[in-house]
Amino acid sequence: MPEKKEQDLMQKIVSLSKRRGFVFPASEIYGGFANSYTYGPYGVLLKNNIKNLWWKKFVLQREDIVGIDGPIILHPKAWKASGHLDGFSDALVDCKNCKSRFRADHLVEDATGKDLEGKLDELKKVLDEEIDCPNCSKRDWTDVRNFNLMFSTKTSVVEGKEQEIAYLRPETAGAIFLEFKNVLDSTRVKVPFGIAQIGKAFRNEIVAGNFIFRLREFEQMEIEYFISPDDDWESIFEEWLLLQEEFAFELGVKKENIRRYEHPKEKLSHYSKKTVDIEFNYPFGGFKELFGMAHRGDFDLSAHSKFSGEKLEYQDPKTGKKYIPHVLEPTFGLDRSILVALLCAYQEEEVNGEIRTVMKFPKRIAPIQVAVFPLLKNKPELVKKARDVFNFLKKDFVCEFDDNGNIGKRYRRQDEIGTPYCVTIDFDALDNNSVTVRDRDTMEQTRVNLDELADYLKERF
Ligand code: ATP
Numbered sequence: 001m002p003e004k005k006e007q008d009l010m011q012k013i014v015s016l017s018k019r020r021g022f023v024f025p026a027s028e029i030y031g032g033f034a035n036s037y038t039y040g041p042y043g044v045l046l047k048n049n050i051k052n053l054w055w056k057k058f059v060l061q062r063e064d065i066v067g068i069d070g071p072i073i074l075h076p077k078a079w080k081a082s083g084h085l086d087g088f089s090d091a092l093v094d095c096k097n098c099k100s101r102f103r104a105d106h107l108v109e110d111a112t113g114k115d116l117e118g119k120l121d122e123l124k125k126v127l128d129e130e131i132d133c134p135n136c137s138k139r140d141w142t143d144v145r146n147f148n149l150m151f152s153t154k155t156s157v158v159e160g161k162e163q164e165i166a167y168l169r170p171e172t173a174g175a176i177f178l179e180f181k182n183v184l185d186s187t188r189v190k191v192p193f194g195i196a197q198i199g200k201a202f203r204n205e206i207v208a209g210n211f212i213f214r215l216r217e218f219e220q221m222e223i224e225y226f227i228s229p230d231d232d233w234e235s236i237f238e239e240w241l242l243l244q245e246e247f248a249f250e251l252g253v254k255k256e257n258i259r260r261y262e263h264p265k266e267k268l269s270h271y272s273k274k275t276v277d278i279e280f281n282y283p284f285g286g287f288k289e290l291f292g293m294a295h296r297g298d299f300d301l302s303a304h305s306k307f308s309g310e311k312l313e314y315q316d317p318k319t320g321k322k323y324i325p326h327v328l329e330p331t332f333g334l335d336r337s338i339l340v341a342l343l344c345a346y347q348e349e350e351v352n353g354e355i356r357t358v359m360k361f362p363k364r365i366a367p368i369q370v371a372v373f374p375l376l377k378n379k380p381e382l383v384k385k386a387r388d389v390f391n392f393l394k395k396d397f398v399c400e401f402d403d404n405g406n407i408g409k410r411y412r413r414q415d416e417i418g419t420p421y422c423v424t425i426d427f428d429a430l431d432n433n434s435v436t437v438r439d440r441d442t443m444e445q446t447r448v449n450l451d452e453l454a455d456y457l458k459e460r461f
Helices: 004-019 041-060 076-082 104-112 120-130 173-178 180-186 233-250 299-308 334-345 380-393 407-417 427-432 450-460
Strands: 023-025 037-039 065-067 089-094 101-103 145-148 152-155 164-167 193-202 217-227 258-262 275-282 286-295 326-333 346-351 354-359 370-374 399-401 421-425 434-439 445-449
Touching: 004 023, 004 334, 004 346, 004 354, 037 041, 041 065, 041 193, 041 217, 041 233, 041 334, 076 164, 076 173, 076 299, 089 104, 089 120, 101 104, 104 120, 173 180, 173 193, 173 217, 173 299, 217 233, 217 334, 233 258, 233 275, 233 286, 233 326, 258 286, 275 334, 286 334, 326 334, 334 346, 354 407, 370 380, 370 407, 380 399, 380 421, 380 427, 380 450, 407 421, 421 450, 427 434, 434 450, 445 450
Parallel strands: 065 193, 370 399, 370 421
Antiparallel strands: 023 037, 089 101, 089 145, 152 164, 193 217, 217 326, 258 275, 275 286, 286 326, 346 354, 421 434, 434 445
């Protein structure tokens, strides 16, 4: 069981997220809807900052990676080729007494330490012999069934023609393989190179998740990095793991809170040489997956070649040799990135006998960069000057104007949003053109001349 303090942290994050407009439970006015959440006004800013940080680091600042943005609904054959149609499923079991539904492999692993993933009969046997329902304590299990996680929908509503079943993508990577040839033909990329994509993925997750850790629709940031079968893949794999860890640090994660988990050889898919999860120490249940990294061999390109009849090969420009590249797949969950950014930022500090709650996001991802306040709301000359400062700063920074309530309260609110700098316009601003800039982390206030304010702030971001 997670310690109480840690459970409290999770509750505090959930409640702050709602109170301050980071994350709302979705469809709440209809009583909520399992595993779905809405990013509120500050949440969407945080989310976009994390996406931009990723895109900049892995696409814009590299010569060997290009981006695409593919559709959510691909040709249904793509999922047959990738193996998702036949194999992308969880083993589920229901309690006949209280009707609760569980992942059978999780129940068995938690109770016995045995990893029986994919072995339905053995799972059922252990459940019947050893495990009571965690909800009602009875032992009356249905059969264990495989449940495909893909959402299906129907296309082509042509009169007299049968509708075709299509699927919402369960991962973003699919479209990357389908566009492999188009990217090769339309750009100057040469192996080794990568194709990156950010977008929504959909999984019919039955088991309720922890806040935004497990959602039915979520966003992934994925790269397929194509290499030659002759390349030293192990060193490239290691480089990618280091980059994934570096990205976690950029979200505010501390070294001691992540670790690598290498999947044992016997559990790897037949095509994978190596798979490693980057795990974060979540307040619920400890270390769990944040990012993943897999060697997928030539499985995907070969399978799509076979099913589509289109050759997905690469010709080495120097030797003229043709081959199907191998692929390394670093994958990043955006929603889990947001969750760890929230968890790592949260701090409580005692200030003059009171608790101050402050979200110490790394400045680059803070939703609001600068808040601008007139000291008093009822002094038109202060409000006007503050509006001028706000209009000027918002050209370069994401700013918020606030003249509500006393100044202390306004600081507290910005602390909870995680705004690195608050600029207050007081009477001195009218006399000598200077304002106070308050630092979120140290709470120090510095007087800065208005002519130098933009540079002062730029230096600090
Ligand atoms: P888990 O074992 O936690 O279910 P997974 O191994 O199925 O994850 P991948 O298929 O490797 O996950 O997906 C890549 C990334 O997408 C994960 O590292 C995670 O960050 C994110 N992810 C996967 N499933 C979900 C989900 N249901 N909700 C939110 N993020 C998810």
